[in-house]
Amino acid sequence: MTTSTRGRTVPPRHRSAAGTRRRKPGRRGRLALAIVLSLLLLAAAGAGWVYLKLDGDIKTFDSGGLSNDRPPAGSSKGENVLVIGSDARNDGNAALGGGDVNDIGRSDTAFLLHVYADHKNAVAVSIPRDTLVTIPPCKLPDGQWTTARRDMFNSAFSVGETAKGNPACTQNTVESITGLRVDHTVVVDFKGFAALTDVVGGVKVCLPQKLYERDLKPKLPTRGKLLFDKGEQEVSGQKALDYVRIRHGIGDSSDIGRIKRQQAFVASLMKEVKSNGLTPTKLLPLADAATKSLTVDAGLGSADKLISFAMSLKNIDLHNTKFVTVPWRYEGSRVAIVEPDATDLWAALKADRTLDGKDASGKKKASPSALPTATPTPVSGKGITVTVYNGTTVTGLAATAAxxxxxxxxxxxxxATASSQDHATTVIEYGPDHKSEARTVARVFPGAALQPVPGAAVNVVVGESYKGGSTASPQPTALPKEVAEGARSADDNPCSNLSYG
Known part of the structure; x- marks a missing residue:
């Protein structure tokens, strides 16, 4: 008889006492790992898309417009960033700033940000738009180069008369008057500025009095509606833009007073950004807003470069971030740079010395003592021929220089007497084969501008800043008192020191 198993209960295999199926060891762990890896891949793909999007928004200007006669790279361990506020009306900016959409690009605001080598200190030096400077040769849209000329500082941005301006020419001019190498240049237009203030949720500002529409647009027949109340308030978007543009009705209605308020605004903006946290997560929305309306040099022309640079600033304390204006004085209705104060300021930045004379180069010192006075280096003019012209009304100044x-x-x-006697600073003119000799001559006249002139040998046009004296060019141990005492810190009260005049 055959024994059948039909109907017999056969114990199921691979069941536990609880009746659940056992999985092979490690399967759950591998599944979780696969899920995590998938999420990481998705996140990476998302970040990649964000960076790709940001890269697509960034605009760069032609580096071919930069001068071949630049200060040497690496002459300072710190970094110098030129920030230009453009009032160009193209790309939708006319809706915010008014004016003709086809007008040429102009710059009403510019400052040179020096980030010290220790990455714990920074100083922004504002250059008034009406400052009389020598604008060096600059490239035109057709590829031709201009000749050097004396003009207001903000006219450099308008060389070529294009809608988007000429950032390279402004950079050439800043390098020429400061002797500092500009590592990066950033141009911010109306849209970009307004967008940044919206992203941070508003910026605290302060006004000493009520301001009306006519203070922003002085040609209006009536004062118009109230734009700003007196005292501390928060602004963003269009209102923030109006705040930094307005100059009438406060103090002496000068651009110098407006610069002080712009410095206070940038300080408040930095406070907001720092309070939100300098992390990639927080920076991405800022970068998204900024890149849509920024024009930068090729060195900042990608999202990772731009964000990496921003991250490099995270250890700079607000109190150690200073704002100053280049030493200046009125020259008629224009502004002239005061020497040797300005030269002392540029020398301090080049040497990575803070406004109070401290070493911020990041180098370890054997002694914490104050900076020693540099030993003057004599200048030797052997074999160099020079003609001297008096560019002032001061009798005998050319003879003193000679x-x-x-x-x-x-x-x-x-x-001899120069063709014009209104030179505020000394200019060293030189022909194409005499550049090195001109640089040697310039050491005798700290703060002098170098100006190429076709057909010239080496000429010195003495300006009012020349007082005669030693031919040495020592590094100063401290900045002029007026520069240091007039500085604003980024953590200052927004209602302090708002107006000149």
Whole structure:
């Protein structure tokens, strides 16, 4: 008889006492790992898309417009970033700033941000738009280059008369007047500025009095509606833009007073950004807003470069971030740079010295003592021929300069009166084959501008800043008192020091 198993209960295999199926060891762990990896891949793909999007929004300007006669790279361990506020009306900016959409691009605001090598200190130096400077040769849209000329600082941005302006020409001008290498240039237009203030949720500002529409647009027949109340308030978007543009009705209605308020605004903006946290997560919305309306040099022309640079600033304390204006004085209705104060300021930045004379180069020192006074280096003019012109109304100034040059070994072929006597600073003119000799001559006149002139040998046009004296160019141990005492810290009260005049 065959024994059948039909109907017999056969114990199921691979069941536990609880009756649940056992999985092979490690399967659950591998599944979780697969899920995590998938999420990471998705996140990475998302970040990649964000960066790709940001890259697509960033605009760069032509580096071919930069001068071939630039300060040497690496002359300072810190970084110098030129920030230009453009009032161009193209790309939708006319809706915010008014004006003709086809008008040429102009710059009403510019400052050179020096990030010290220790990455714990920074200083922003504002350059008034009406400052009379020598604008060096700049590239035109057709590829031709201009000749050097004396003009207001903000006209450099308008060379070529294009809608988007000429950032390279402004950079050339800043390098020429400061002797500092500009590592990066950033141009912010109306849209970008307004968008940044919206992203951070508003910026605290302060006004000493009520301001009306006519204070922003002085040609209006009536004062118009109230734009700003007196005292501290929060602004963003269009209102923030109106705040930094307005200059009438406060103090002496000058651009210098407006610069002080713009410095206070940037300080408040930095406070908001720092309070939100300098992390990639927080920076991405800022970067998204900024890149849509920024024009930068090729060195910042990608999202990772732009965000990496921003992250490099995270350890700079607000109190150690200072705002100053280049030493200046009125020259008629324009502004002139005061020497040797300005030269002392540029020398301090080049040496990575803070406004109070401290070493911020990041180098370890054997002694915490104060910076030593540099030993003056004599200038030798052997073999260099110079002609000296008096560019002022001060009698005998050319003869004084000629005698000083002769004592240093230069051969002076003669002295004469310049074609104009309104030179605030000394200019060293030189032909294409005499650049190195001109640089040697310039050491005798700290703060002098170098100006290429076709057909010239080496000429010195003495300006009012020249007072005669030593041919040495020592590094100063401290900045002029007016520069240091007039500085604003980024953590200052927004209602302090708002107006000039």
């Amino acid at each position: 005698a000083q040059l002769t004592r240093s070994g230069f051969t002076v072929t003669g002295t």
